[in-house]
Amino acid sequence: xxxxxxxxxxxxxxxxxxxxxVAGLSFAVGEGEVLGLIGPNGAxxxxxxxxxxxxxxxxxxxxxxxxxxxxxxxxxxxxxLGYMPDLAPVHDDxxxxxxxxxxxxxxxxxxxxRKARVDECLALVQLESKRKAMAGSLSRGMTQRLVLAxxxxxxxxxxxxxEPASGLDPLARAELRDLLNELAAGGVTVxxxxxxxxxxxxxxxxxxxxxxxxxxxxxxxxELTATMxxxxxxxxDLLEDAVRFAPRFAGRPNCGNVQTQANRISLDLQGxxxxxxxxxxxxxxxxxxxxxxxxxxxxxxxxxxxxxxxxVS
Amino acid sequence: MPPPATDxxxxxxxxxxxxxxxQRCRRARLRPKHLLTYGILGLSVITFVFLVTYLGxxxxxxxxxxxxxxxxxxxxxxxxxxxxMGLGSAALASGIARERDRDLIDYQRMTPMSPxxxxxxxxxxxxxxxxxxxxxxxxxxxxxxxxxxxxLWKIAKYYVVFFSSVWVxxxxxxxxxxxxxxxxxxxxxxxxxxxxxxxxxxxxxxxxLAFFDFLTVRPTFFNVIAEEINWQDxxxxxxxxxxxYGAVAFFHLTVNPTVFSLAIQGFALASLFTVIHRKWxxxxxxxxxxxxxxxxxxxxxxxxxxxxxxxxxxxxTIRELQRRLAAVTPxxxxxxxxxxxxxxxxxxxxxxxxxITPRQHTARQGFRRALxxxxxxxxxxxxxxxxxxxxxxxxxxxxxxxxxxxxxxxPNFVVLGENASFRDVxxxxxxxxxxxxxxxxxxVHALAERYxxxxxxxxxxGLWAIPVMVAVIVGASARQxxxxxxxxxxxxxxxxxxxxxxxxxLTQETGETLLDWQRVIRDPVRPQVPxxxxxxxxxxxxxxxxxxxxxxxxxxxxxxxxxxxVRAASPxxxxxxxxxxxxxxxxxxxxxxxxxxxxxxxxxxxxxTGYAQ
Numbered sequence: 001x002x003x004x005x006x007x008x009x010x011x012x013x014x015x016x017x018x019x020x021x022v023a024g025l026s027f028a029v030g031e032g033e034v035l036g037l038i039g040p041n042g043a044x045x046x047x048x049x050x051x052x053x054x055x056x057x058x059x060x061x062x063x064x065x066x067x068x069x070x071x072x073x074x075x076x077x078x079x080x081l082g083y084m085p086d087l088a089p090v091h092d093d094x095x096x097x098x099x100x101x102x103x104x105x106x107x108x109x110x111x112x113x114r115k116a117r118v119d120e121c122l123a124l125v126q127l128e129s130k131r132k133a134m135a136g137s138l139s140r141g142m143t144q145r146l147v148l149a150x151x152x153x154x155x156x157x158x159x160x161x162x163e164p165a166s167g168l169d170p171l172a173r174a175e176l177r178d179l180l181n182e183l184a185a186g187g188v189t190v191x192x193x194x195x196x197x198x199x200x201x202x203x204x205x206x207x208x209x210x211x212x213x214x215x216x217x218x219x220x221x222x223e224l225t226a227t228m229x230x231x232x233x234x235x236x237d238l239l240e241d242a243v244r245f246a247p248r249f250a251g252r253p254n255c256g257n258v259q260t261q262a263n264r265i266s267l268d269l270q271g272x273x274x275x276x277x278x279x280x281x282x283x284x285x286x287x288x289x290x291x292x293x294x295x296x297x298x299x300x301x302x303x304x305x306x307x308x309x310x311x312v313s
Numbered sequence: 314m315p316p317p318a319t320d321x322x323x324x325x326x327x328x329x330x331x332x333x334x335x336q337r338c339r340r341a342r343l344r345p346k347h348l349l350t351y352g353i354l355g356l357s358v359i360t361f362v363f364l365v366t367y368l369g370x371x372x373x374x375x376x377x378x379x380x381x382x383x384x385x386x387x388x389x390x391x392x393x394x395x396x397x398m399g400l401g402s403a404a405l406a407s408g409i410a411r412e413r414d415r416d417l418i419d420y421q422r423m424t425p426m427s428p429x430x431x432x433x434x435x436x437x438x439x440x441x442x443x444x445x446x447x448x449x450x451x452x453x454x455x456x457x458x459x460x461x462x463x464x465l466w467k468i469a470k471y472y473v474v475f476f477s478s479v480w481v482x483x484x485x486x487x488x489x490x491x492x493x494x495x496x497x498x499x500x501x502x503x504x505x506x507x508x509x510x511x512x513x514x515x516x517x518x519x520x521x522l523a524f525f526d527f528l529t530v531r532p533t534f535f536n537v538i539a540e541e542i543n544w545q546d547x548x549x550x551x552x553x554x555x556x557x558y559g560a561v562a563f564f565h566l567t568v569n570p571t572v573f574s575l576a577i578q579g580f581a582l583a584s585l586f587t588v589i590h591r592k593w594x595x596x597x598x599x600x601x602x603x604x605x606x607x608x609x610x611x612x613x614x615x616x617x618x619x620x621x622x623x624x625x626x627x628x629x630t631i632r633e634l635q636r637r638l639a640a641v642t643p644x645x646x647x648x649x650x651x652x653x654x655x656x657x658x659x660x661x662x663x664x665x666x667x668x669i670t671p672r673q674h675t676a677r678q679g680f681r682r683a684l685x686x687x688x689x690x691x692x693x694x695x696x697x698x699x700x701x702x703x704x705x706x707x708x709x710x711x712x713x714x715x716x717x718x719x720x721x722x723x724p725n726f727v728v729l730g731e732n733a734s735f736r737d738v739x740x741x742x743x744x745x746x747x748x749x750x751x752x753x754x755x756x757v758h759a760l761a762e763r764y765x766x767x768x769x770x771x772x773x774x775g776l777w778a779i780p781v782m783v784a785v786i787v788g789a790s791a792r793q794x795x796x797x798x799x800x801x802x803x804x805x806x807x808x809x810x811x812x813x814x815x816x817x818x819l820t821q822e823t824g825e826t827l828l829d830w831q832r833v834i835r836d837p838v839r840p841q842v843p844x845x846x847x848x849x850x851x852x853x854x855x856x857x858x859x860x861x862x863x864x865x866x867x868x869x870x871x872x873x874x875x876x877x878x879v880r881a882a883s884p885x886x887x888x889x890x891x892x893x894x895x896x897x898x899x900x901x902x903x904x905x906x907x908x909x910x911x912x913x914x915x916x917x918x919x920x921x922t923g924y925a926q
Contacts, residue, residue, distance in 0.1 A: 011685075013681070015674065015677075015678050015681075017674045018674050018677075053419075053423060054422075054423060055419055055422055055423065057595050057597070059678045059681055059682055060681060060682040060685040060686075061685075074425075075425040075427075076425075078423055078424065078425045079425045081423065083419075083423055085416060085419065089415045089416055089417050090417075091337065091341065091412075091417060093341040093342075093344075094337060094340055094341045098337065098340050098341075099337075101333075102333045102334070102336060102337035102340075103333070103420065103424065104333075105323070105324070105331070105333030105336065106323060106333040106334070106421070106424035106425075106426050107323065107424060107425065108322045108323040108324075108425065150420070
């Protein structure tokens, strides 16, 4: 990260009644980073996003958005924030165009600039053909896209997306991913929470893993996964059902976390290339019908598992 | 992607024509199909009512054009009121509640418009259809006013108060929508407030407490427009109403009803706006801050005392009320008026205390926040600060108002020729209503600080309603009049019973003439009243004290634990663990949140200013 952090939380705590939703939350995200916030249900992801979106005042703690403190300079913070909630609702009694036009006005866009930006955002989410359709008549996926267009209207510097891909078909997800990549490349900082881990793997540059209101792991994805290299993940493809052969790995001193799926065995291997080569040789010597042997790069799922999170939403 | 447009400025709050929320609501509620439907329906009804009244007067009663035009004014103005006050308030309440229910309001909260602009957007946008209905009546009203030859200044005066009153109702609707859980609840509350203010509270005005009536347009109507209206065969009723809504006596002043209406409505508008503004900034905030709550209560007590002062001090008005209320003696009227003061000021005291009292978890959150800011205790004006001294302040204001009223009551009693003056009455009788109200108030406050709303209501129901129910059952099954004393003792935990007894005894201590049946009841009860009052006051004072002490002991223990937690909170914390994992360039500055109590290195940002939304 270069320069000052665009998103910063410092010792943030959020209480609902007697329940503590978030505690001791501190992180910083720089310009153009895409932070994936993952964790089980009730981990505090949505509360964190609502605090950053200036919708929820924390019990205590400091928050900065683009250098502005929402407690003292809410308008400045909001001017650079875009927020898309989970199950994003829309006003169903107005058209898509009116929906976007209203929010463009609320963000201070006027006249031709307003019209042009609304058209631009409709095009970005490919809803030009629905501009005169009532917002309430859209499908779930289209509604998500309409809200995404609303979020983009004022060219936010920070985007907070809470489960943005829920309800989107695979193609729309891919498009969303491309769009977010494009935004991040343009310097927009994105915080995205999702329970679909594969959705995050494609484009997150940073990861935060939350559990029971606390941030268990946080950092750049490649740096975090680098810490896992000591324990590489090996995938072994067999010609026969893998379950039969799984017990053979149990006794090996440098193998752990053995998992099987159809003809594939996946395990954590302690050690370097020599150990991997030894394992392959041993397997062939033992007569296992190995048809594939590869090291898999650790991904967010491995990170999550490694962090000890017990349940993923 | 171009850089973020941070230099954009949303329209200011007064630019209603450019307010995007108002525009969006207008678009939604005035679509061509709605315009057509409501236009045809509205126009048909208005035309029907107008023609029936106008032509009826013209043809059936052979009235002149002027008289016929005057006859149409009342139904037209009523229709305007129904459209804007009734339907408009319901539209606001349900509209905002629906947006809140579906989390749509969050989108608006996040825009950089000022909270005032957002409130104005909803205020003038959601009732767009009702404003249309109002506009449809205008040609008819203009016709009637022109032919009835009503002076323009009267119309202007009337409509100023009319719109002020409409906005009171609309803000009430908005308030209901902001606090209600469901849209239908919000609609019901707003419609209930319109019905209550127009049908129920005027009865209080009839009975001597006029100021609620000035939240409506009725006083100005009767003062300004009524004389222009053709009342056909009921001039006596019109005369009575016009007399009733003449100049308003307020303390020693005589105030024009229009001015008084605007002042009362201004107070209501300011109070409602405060609540809505605070709820916009943070839905978890109390409706009033502590100083605002006290100021609101001061306003209520001031208006109450100001309205009752001239009534209680004027023998002529007392005798007029005696006639109107069919009261036996002037003493009864004075007792009734004092009772009105105690009930209204008491309800205000309870409500304000309840609204500014933090629940236990709020108090704990406040202490956590204060501790992180290096404060030894929660600052007194924070929502999460204990509200005991503010409750005491509210009760003190109620007491002060009561004492002020007594200053005029005592000499006036002598003038009214009661058999004995208040001078001979022991001071305890004067104080007794407040001896009931005070401890009950502190008890409820202590309950609110310690328990949940549900538990508090359950305790209050058990203490205040059930004894009365039991007493009624015992009374219904008793044959002898001498059971009245045990019945009163059974019902005495409810403050209503000793309060009423204290007030009745106070007025009866003047030696006013009693009817035989009253004497039969009074004679056995009279010696018991001081005991009932004393036991009630002592019991509730004791309970309040006990609850306060328990709460304090518990909070003290909890505070010690929390301080220990803060001292113990150091790097092995989750956030720090997270920082250990992150790249060096993302490392944070030293954590001000972990400051020891007493230090001053925490930022102002942690003060509970809320996010202005």
